[in-house]
Each structure stands twice: as structure tokens, then as C-alpha cells.
Amino acid sequence: MxxxxxxxxxxxxxxxxxxxxxxPKPEPGDQEILVKVKAVSVNPVDFKVRxxxxxxxxxxxPKILGWDAAGVVEAVGSKVQLFREGDEVYYxxxxxxSGSNAEYQVVDExxxxxxxxxxxxxxxxxxxxxxxxxxEAIFDRFxxxxxxxxxxxxxxxxxxxxxxxxxxxxxxKLTKLKVIATASRKETxxxxxxxxxxVVVNHENLVKSMKEKGFEQVDFxxxxxxxxxxWDAMAxxxxxxxxxxxxxxxxxxxxxxxxxxKSVSLHWELMxxxxxxxxxxxxxxxxxxxxxxxxxxxxTIKSTLNxxxxxxxxxxxxxxxxxxxxxxxxxxxxISF
Amino acid sequence: MxxxxxxxxxxxxxxxxxxxxxxPKPEPGDQEILVKVKAVSVNPVDFKVRxxxxxxxxxxxPKILGWDAAGVVEAVGSKVQLFREGDEVYYxxxxxxSGSNAEYQVVDExxxxxxxxxxxxxxxxxxxxxxxxxxEAIFDRFxxxxxxxxxxxxxxxxxxxxxxxxxxxxxxKLTKLKVIATASRKETxxxxxxxxxxVVVNHENLVKSMKEKGFEQVDFxxxxxxxxxxWDAMAxxxxxxxxxxxxxxxxxxxxxxxxxxKSVSLHWELMxxxxxxxxxxxxxxxxxxxxxxxxxxxxTIKSTLNxxxxxxxxxxxxxxxxxxxxxxxxxxxxISF
Numbered sequence: 019m020x021x022x023x024x025x026x027x028x029x030x031x032x033x034x035x036x037x038x039x040x041x042p043k044p045e046p047g048d049q050e051i052l053v054k055v056k057a058v059s060v061n062p063v064d065f066k067v068r069x070x071x072x073x074x075x076x077x078x079x080p081k082i083l084g085w086d087a088a089g090v091v092e093a094v095g096s097k098v099q100l101f102r103e104g105d106e107v108y109y110x111x112x113x114x115x116s117g118s119n120a121e122y123q124v125v126d127e128x129x130x131x132x133x134x135x136x137x138x139x140x141x142x143x144x145x146x147x148x149x150x151x152x153x154e155a156i157f158d159r160f161x162x163x164x165x166x167x168x169x170x171x172x173x174x175x176x177x178x179x180x181x182x183x184x185x186x187x188x189x190x191k192l193t194k195l196k197v198i199a200t201a202s203r204k205e206t207x208x209x210x211x212x213x214x215x216x217v218v219v220n221h222e223n224l225v226k227s228m229k230e231k232g233f234e235q236v237d238f239x240x241x242x243x244x245x246x247x248x249w250d251a252m253a254x255x256x257x258x259x260x261x262x263x264x265x266x267x268x269x270x271x272x273x274x275x276x277x278x279x280k281s282v283s284l285h286w287e288l289m290x291x292x293x294x295x296x297x298x299x300x301x302x303x304x305x306x307x308x309x310x311x312x313x314x315x316x317x318t319i320k321s322t323l324n325x326x327x328x329x330x331x332x333x334x335x336x337x338x339x340x341x342x343x344x345x346x347x348x349x350x351x352x353i354s355f
Numbered sequence: 356m357x358x359x360x361x362x363x364x365x366x367x368x369x370x371x372x373x374x375x376x377x378x379p380k381p382e383p384g385d386q387e388i389l390v391k392v393k394a395v396s397v398n399p400v401d402f403k404v405r406x407x408x409x410x411x412x413x414x415x416x417p418k419i420l421g422w423d424a425a426g427v428v429e430a431v432g433s434k435v436q437l438f439r440e441g442d443e444v445y446y447x448x449x450x451x452x453s454g455s456n457a458e459y460q461v462v463d464e465x466x467x468x469x470x471x472x473x474x475x476x477x478x479x480x481x482x483x484x485x486x487x488x489x490x491e492a493i494f495d496r497f498x499x500x501x502x503x504x505x506x507x508x509x510x511x512x513x514x515x516x517x518x519x520x521x522x523x524x525x526x527x528k529l530t531k532l533k534v535i536a537t538a539s540r541k542e543t544x545x546x547x548x549x550x551x552x553x554v555v556v557n558h559e560n561l562v563k564s565m566k567e568k569g570f571e572q573v574d575f576x577x578x579x580x581x582x583x584x585x586w587d588a589m590a591x592x593x594x595x596x597x598x599x600x601x602x603x604x605x606x607x608x609x610x611x612x613x614x615x616x617k618s619v620s621l622h623w624e625l626m627x628x629x630x631x632x633x634x635x636x637x638x639x640x641x642x643x644x645x646x647x648x649x650x651x652x653x654x655t656i657k658s659t660l661n662x663x664x665x666x667x668x669x670x671x672x673x674x675x676x677x678x679x680x681x682x683x684x685x686x687x688x689x690i691s692f
Contacts, residue, residue: 259629286621
């Protein structure tokens, strides 16, 4: 089969930062499905792996990136129960395994949902990784239940990014929380409001911007952008006994004591934890994607797809990575094959 | 009234590290009660405040320490609803206010419980601060409900200390969790087992000691002793998606990324948060102490009182602080007036 991958960790400006190559079509294990990939999306994890996986020496075999896909089930393993041949599916998958930037991919059925029928493959491919991240953050880390949160407020740092765009929608549709999102440009501010934010504040001077809009403290903070940069602001803005969820690793050791007097809870969310550690509740990702599918089909939640690139080619991936790395990307960038 | 306090932050070896003095009897505010104090207990917060509150210059007025007391209500404020004159009470109180090492003290009624009738004032005075800390950690930070936790395990770091001694009891009586406690001496190991620990491990080489007893990872960690010292061990021992609660501030900035791949939740617990920030749910401390009172009266939970000193005198407090500072203290040290 055809695939796009990397042999060296190169700057995205270099022509060989992605290469096209042939590799054997994979075979599904007992609890895996083989998917013919129709569209994939790009996330920060893609360029982080691209920049680090082959830094020291060229790889013997090219590495296939991509952890967000929609496609059609071509074959199923002997113990697969949730899917059959011909099913349309969407999933993020497993960071330890070969990615989705290829004609075919195998993936554990417990990490996969049925693609919402009313969405195109491109619209569906935009959703899994970010929705799993936001969904796990809100419902598994914060332990929120639907329709909770009346008279409470959540601050979403990075409202217009991939995770923010679906996070805001889930919060506004499934909880009673007042949703404050951060953005710093006219374009991203509008995007946040269109996706369900009640208020938009500027993250360049977060505490001041919050005060100007009449907010001193919030019950919850979802930081989807930069943990270090907003560390002190989070300590100031979180209510006593409040909860913060972070998804971006810190660059430096941090002063945890800033949160002690308020008895704050700090949660890490990594969407790959369940697959990485093969946790007993791995099938929770199937459940999240199935529930999300219902909401996407009904139009309660809309796909965060913003830009589509065409073709399983090094050029498409270079363009998509370049945009993702710029930090200016809004919503999701998809590549359709 | 008579009180014992400090004017300077001095080594506990110095005679004037505590002084005796006269000061006006306080008057209760609207929602406060005036308590005739019968017994108090000593916690790490006492020597931390003693060592830091008057470091740079001598105070104009002596500062009264002590945030754990049992006594009798002598008068109530105009809006007090939970107590009346003559009630026997126990409480930890408010770190911002004058402490309990005096003949009388005023305290917000929402922070106070009725003293369990079957306990002496000394046995009761041993309990509030540590029980509120352990109770809030388990039931408010971890959000545990009674009888939950079947097939799950909790590691209590510092099992024989004040908070550990009541924490182990609450866990073993009110949850279904398997309780592993740490201790490093024969005496403290027995204390932990007597207070309900299922297993005791040595915290001097925690990961190795856990493995030797057949435990690789746990669902919950309560670190009541030293956050920095056990940071790496906690990262290794916590299960993916597990929760950790800490009560001791870190000495250095910490590497938070160690917990990211496992999507771990890290909770701070400070028993004074509710009073410090006058949170809406302050009365939760009344509720915790009332519930605990029922368990103490029934004998389901036993007082963690281990050693009693006599008299509202500088000498008693010097002895009690010396023992507390040594780090060798087991259970609780009380001073009865």
C-alpha cells in the first residue's frame, strides 16, 4: 500500500520532511479492524512526533504519522464484536502504533466509533482526537455529568484551536456552565462565539482581560494551549477548591505551591493514556465517539473542520503541518485521500 | 484571660520560644461562639507558624497559636444557630484568627462540631484538624462516597502521623479500598496496623518496598508527609488515570510532566481553605465534625491521642512542639488546661 511518512526529523520547509513510500498492507489482530483510510486530520502531536522521532539518526523504515482518521472497515479480527466489514468509522487510535497517513491502518476496535452518517469523511476525520481530549477532560477528569454546572463558570484557554473548538461546544451543549473562551484575534473571537462561548477574553493579558469583562474567578479552567505561560494567571483566576485540566506538557519545573492555599485540583488529560497503558476501560473511547456521533448527526454539535488539503502526498502533509505549526490554525485541518 | 504565645520566632530550645501573658477575653461576632478551652492539640502548622511569624522582628502583641481545640460554649453571637451556651464542642478553626492556646477563643460556628460525648476533652481535641484534612482529602478532593472502592487500592504515605492515623481509620471503616500505609519503625508499623491498615510498607525505599509486598501500582495516593521526597515514587506507583492528594508544600519547583502520560489528577488539600476564603460551603466542616462525632461515640473510629501534656504554660507547649518537630511523633499530642 501507499503511505506518507518520515525518515528524518526535518524542518517542515525541507522537501524531504515527508516522503511517499510503499509498505505491506497490515493485517488486523484479534481485536483489531483493518480500515481503508479516506481522510485524516492533523494535530499538534503530529508535528511534535515529526520533530523528535528521528532527530539523532535516519530511521531504517519510514515512520507513518497521523492519529485521527475516518474510513471504511475492510476486514475484522477474530474477536471483533463492535464492527463489521463495510462499516464507516472514525477514531484517533494508539500513539505507539503506526499512524493513519496511509491507504490502510489497523486499530483496536475499542478505540473506534461509527462515523456519523450525516458527516463527510473529511468532517468526521476532524473530530476524534480533539473530541476525546475535551470529552475526557470534562467528563472523566472533572467527573462532570450532563446538565451539571448551573451558576458555575469555566474558562477555556485556547478557544479557537482544535480541542477548544469542540470543548466549547461540548460545554455549551451538555453542561449548564457559563463558558468563557480565550482568543486574541477578531477572527478567533468570532469562531469562539460561533461555537458556543458565552464570553471571549484575550489570553495575552488574561487576568486583566477577565476583570474587564467582570470575572474575578472561575470554578473550572481547561488549558488547551500553554501550561507554563498561564500558570500564574490560573493560580489567580481559579476559585478556592476549583479544578484545572491541562493537556500541554510544561517546559520548566513549576511552582505547585501556588495552588495549595486554595486546595486546587490539577488534572492531566492525555487522550492516548488508555491505549498506551491498555487500561481496563479502553472501550470508554468507543463510547465517547458513539455518543458524539449522535450529537454530530443531529447537528447539536458541528464538525470543527476548517480547511481541507487533498491527496495522500508529501506536499499535502507539508502544507498541513506548516499551518498547524504556525499556531494560527483555527479549528481543524484535514487531508482527504 | 491567660494565654500562651510568641513574640519572636525562636528555636524551641530557647526558654522564651513561648511566653505566658494576659490579654482581654474576646467577644463573639454575629456568627461566632465564645469557647472556654479545655484542651488543645499540636500540629505541624503550629511549629511552622512559630518558626516564621516573627522571624524579622519582635511582635508588638504576642501571637496566640493553636488550631485544634475542645471546650465548652460560654456565649454565642446574635446569629448563631448551631450551638448554645453550655454545649461541648471541638474544632480546628481559622488560621487567620487568634489560636486556641488560651483560656478563651472565639470561632465561627460553621467550623465547629459537637464534642463526641464518650470522649474526654483531650481525646476530642486530638481530632479536628487531622480529621478535617483526611476527610476533605478523601471525600471532597477525591470525591469518594462511602462504601466505594471495591477492588481498588490506596497508598497512605505517612501512616502513623496525625493525619495518617485518622486517614487510615476513615479509609478502612468508610470505604472498600485496600489500605497500604507507610511506616519505617517497628512501633509505627504496629500503630498503622492497629488503626486499620491492611498492609504496611517502608517509605525509605517505597517502590522497592511496594514490589516486595506484591504491589506495582495503586489507584489513589494520599501523601501526608513529604511531597518532594516521594515525587518520583508517586509517578511510578500511581495507576493510569489515578489520583493523588498532597498536603505538604514542595520545597522546589517540580516536574509535573511525570504525571502526564498517565493522565493523573493531583489534588491539594488544605484544611484552612474554606475559612481562609470564606467559601460558601464553609459549613461542610461542621458537617464533617458532626459525622465524625457519631463514629467516635460509637467507637467505630478511635481518638488518635497518644500523649498528653498538662497546663496552659510555656513549658507544656515547648515540650509538645519539641516532640512534634522531631518528626518522630506518633498519632496526636494534646495539652490539657
